[in-house]
Amino acid sequence: MPMLIPGTKMHIVTFSFIMLEFCMFIWQMARYFYRLRDKHRGWYILLLLLLLLYNITNGFFPDPNIPLPVKTQNIIAYGMAFLMVSYFPFYFYKEFDLTALRNHVLYGVPIFLILPYIIFFVIMYSINGELKRDMGYGVILPFAYSLVLLWIVLSAIRKRYQQNRDDHFYAEEISVYFAVLPWVPMTLFAWLEVGQVVETLCANLGFLIITIIFFIKSARRAMQEYLEENAITIGETNPYQFQANCLHFDLTRTEILIIQYIYKGKSNKEIADLMSISENTVKKHLQNVYRKVNVKSRAALIYTLQNHHSTML
Structure with a gap:
């Protein structure tokens, strides 16, 4: 029926x-x-x-x-x-x-x-x-x-x-x-x-x-x-290339902000104070970024985001 x-x-x-x-x-x-x-x-x-x-x-x-x-x-x-x-x-x-x-x-x-x-x-x-x-x-x-x-x-x-x-x-x-x-x-x-x-x-x-x-x-x-309107980048990296890489690796706004602080040499504790979050939260975000970008260190992370060649689909 x-x-x-x-x-x-x-x-x-x-x-x-x-x-x-x-x-x-x-x-x-x-x-x-x-x-x-x-x-x-x-x-x-x-x-x-x-x-x-x-x-x-x-x-x-x-x-x-x-x-x-x-x-x-x-x-x-x-x-x-x-x-x-x-x-x-x-x-x-x-x-x-x-x-x-x-x-x-x-x-x-x-x-x-x-x-x-x-x-x-x-x-x-x-x-x-x-x-x-x-x-x-x-x-x-x-x-x-x-x-x-x-x-x-x-x-x-x-x-x-x-x-x-x-x-x-x-x-x-x-x-x-x-x-x-x-x-x-x-x-x-x-x-x-x-x-x-x-x-x-x-x-x-x-x-x-x-x-x-x-x-x-x-x-x-x-x-x-958001990336284009705010001209998000790190150092002298081409904004378009940096933004394409951020999209390529599916990075969130919080993760991108943490990356910018890392580029400036900030420690996890300093980043936590600047963002008003706990140090453990910063560490978790950083672990997620490492996993997405497939790197194991801050230096490798910055290098990859500055030199990886992605396109915006």
């Missing part, structure tokens, strides 16, 4: 994702209006909104009890699915700076994803009312194109992260791969009629991975802005 919301065809799994994403949408909108120049958050909010609308239409439609023609409900439901799938390439193009996707975003997606939907799911279905047959023809080109696009996206991601293949960016790269994969079978699922729960899990699990990556990258961008 499927667990449905009373009076609807919506599964409890779909409803749970809708509630979660609605709360996230309100939260992210508040943060966006607080800081309008954050275009990355804007792209993420649009993705969140499309996914929210997809879950709602996927959960409610088609339902003969709703005062809307079933044919119209199907057109809207499949339209939201195609619209969400079509937005993914644009999101990855913008958020991860994958320039190889530009022509696909401008030309490929409209021709191979949106156009088949208009022809088969809107025009043909409106004329003959044979959803199953029109769906069978309508998903062939989009599914084939999604496989091509998957290869292009993965290749672009691999190239994007190539220069940092041996460091912690590798984990982020793998996460992006897993975020892309659930998107591919979405068009095929419509034809296979796999069920609401499978479609919901496929669409939303990929989104959850994207969300984690978004938060990690947002924290990194916030740290980068």
Whole structure:
């Protein structure tokens, strides 16, 4: 017996994702209006909104009890699915700076994803009312194109992260791969009629991975802005290079401040007094810094942060 919301065809799994994403949408909108120049958050909010609308239409439609023609409900439901799938390439193009996707975003997606939907799911279905047959023809080109696009996206991601293949960016790269994969079978699922729960899990699990990556990258961008605005560096070290290294090793603001005091020759006790924290706390921060930078002494730490060549992704 499927667990449905009373009076609807919506599964409890779909409803749970809708509630979660609605709360996230309100939260992210508040943060966006607080800081309008954050275009990355804007792209993420649009993705969140499309996914929210997809879950709602996927959960409610088609339902003969709703005062809307079933044919119209199907057109809207499949339209939201195609619209969400079509937005993914644009999101990855913008958020991860994958320039190889530009022509696909401008030309490929409209021709191979949106156009088949208009022809088969809107025009043909409106004329003959044979959803199953029109769906069978309508998903062939989009599914084939999604496989091509998957290869292009993965290749672009691999190239994007190539220069940092041996460091912690590798984990982020793998996460992006897993975020892309659930998107591919979405068009095929419509034809296979796999069920609401499978479609919901496929669409939303990929989104959850994207969300984690978004938060990690947002924290990194916030740290980068802090470093740049305050011209953070040590000695005569190039500020850009020092800041790139701090981001590369995931150093926190407190750890960076301690490093600046170390460069000035301060002892742990002196640093503790200057920062109004205990000496043991300073030692713990220093141990974390040594672990992140993979060094065992203050001299090695300073040398690495001054001479390691990192880039800001």
